[in-house]
Amino acid sequence: GLNSPFAFAIRHQGDPETVVDATNNWWGTVNGPTHPSNTFNVGAQGNAVSDLVDYAPWNDTDMTGGNFAPVTTTNPVGSFASIQAGVTASNLDGTVNVAAGTYEETVTIPGGKDNLTLLGEGRATTVIANGIKFELASDLTGLTISNFTVRGNADPLSSTVSCTDAGYLRDVEFTNNLFDGQDTIGMCFYIGSVAGTFSLIDNEITGYTDWGTVYLGEVTLNAGSAGPSLSTVLFESNYIHDNKGSSVVY
Numbered sequence: 001g002l003n004s005p006f007a008f009a010i011r012h013q014g015d016p017e018t019v020v021d022a023t024n025n026w027w028g029t030v031n032g033p034t035h036p037s038n039t040f041n042v043g044a045q046g047n048a049v050s051d052l053v054d055y056a057p058w059n060d061t062d063m064t065g066g067n068f069a070p071v072t073t074t075n076p077v078g079s080f081a082s083i084q085a086g087v088t089a090s091n092l093d094g095t096v097n098v099a100a101g102t103y104e105e106t107v108t109i110p111g112g113k114d115n116l117t118l119l120g121e122g123r124a125t126t127v128i129a130n131g132i133k134f135e136l137a138s139d140l141t142g143l144t145i146s147n148f149t150v151r152g153n154a155d156p157l158s159s160t161v162s163c164t165d166a167g168y169l170r171d172v173e174f175t176n177n178l179f180d181g182q183d184t185i186g187m188c189f190y191i192g193s194v195a196g197t198f199s200l201i202d203n204e205i206t207g208y209t210d211w212g213t214v215y216l217g218e219v220t221l222n223a224g225s226a227g228p229s230l231s232t233v234l235f236e237s238n239y240i241h242d243n244k245g246s247s248v249v250y
Contacts (some may be wrong), residue, residue: 009033009047019052023079024067026059031101032070033058038081039105040070056081070099083107083118083128090116098148100125106154107131111138111167120147123178127151131160134191136167141196143169149178158186158210163193168228171196178204186210187245195228204239213243 009027012020027033028046035049038056049055057079059065069079071086075094080086083103086096095117107128109116120126126147131154134140155162160179163169169191179188188205191198191214205213214235 007048008050010053011050012052013050016052019054022049022053022055023057024059025055026062026065027055030060030068032056032081035081037085039083039103040081040099041101042104068099070101070103072097087113087116087118092116095119097121098126102127102129104129106133106152108133108135109140109143110134111136111140111165113140113143115142116140117144118146118148119144123147123149123176125149130154131162133161134163134165134167134169136163136165136169136193139167139170139195140172141170143172144175145173145177146175147177149180151180151182153185155190157190159188159190159215160185161189161191163191165192168193168195169198170194170228173197173199173201174203175199176202179206181207181209181243183207183209183244187213187215189214191215193228195230197232197234198230199232199234200236200238201234202237204241206240206242208243208245210245213240213245 010022031041031045032038033047033049033055034045057067057069060068071080071083073086073090073094073096075091078089082105083098084105084107093115098120100121127149130152133154150160187210188208
């Protein structure tokens with residue numbers, strides 16, 4: 001098991017304030033080393049590393065391989081082994097580019113990451129396995145999420161995409177994604193507070209079992225007094241099928 005000192009290709013036992021730079025190595029598979037922080041194609045990863053070992057990017061073939069990381073960012077430029085790490089590292093106006101593969105994680109996006117873009121390599125091949133959750137202690141403005149398959153339950157309310165905190169989700173766009181409830185998840189979207197423009201364009205939504213495939217909660221249309229206003233909902237060219245709830249947008 002990984003608790004054995006002999007289980008690791010590299011095991012850090014020194015100063016906890018230091019990190020071993022083990023980037024640009026081949027770990028026996030294109031999926032990188034086995035470590036909880038590597039969510040890329042879990043179950044098909046290579047030799048294990050311990051904590052405090054920096055391993056991304058890695059070589060994508062033995063000996064002569066080029067540098068590869070499943071997740072890269074633009075602001076700042078960086079290489080990561082999970083979507084969450086890329087989101088956490090990104091500054092305003094950043095893009096998180098995600099290679100094809102299955103990512104065994106819930107992607108949590110906090111407030112203040114304004115104008116952030118999450119871009120998958122292709123919606124049929126780039127899978128977020130455990131949903132997307134917004135934790136908004138403050139507002140989040142200008143988010144775009146494109147080219148993913150998103151599955152799983154991100155929230156106790158049983159939804160694949162959830163936002164139930166105090167902040168508002170403003171000017172958000174979901175484009176060319178597949179949201180798959182797998183006949184076990186209640187709702188696709190449960191968004192507590194949304195403002196500005198909310199866009200769902202060219203998505204596929206399937207396999208949801210409860211009322212309201214898309215639930216928008218504290219919404220004030222056209223500058224009412226209850227809070228920030230939702231000025232526009234764009235719901236265009238979506239393929240919605242094999243859902244069992246009573247309505248599509250609630």
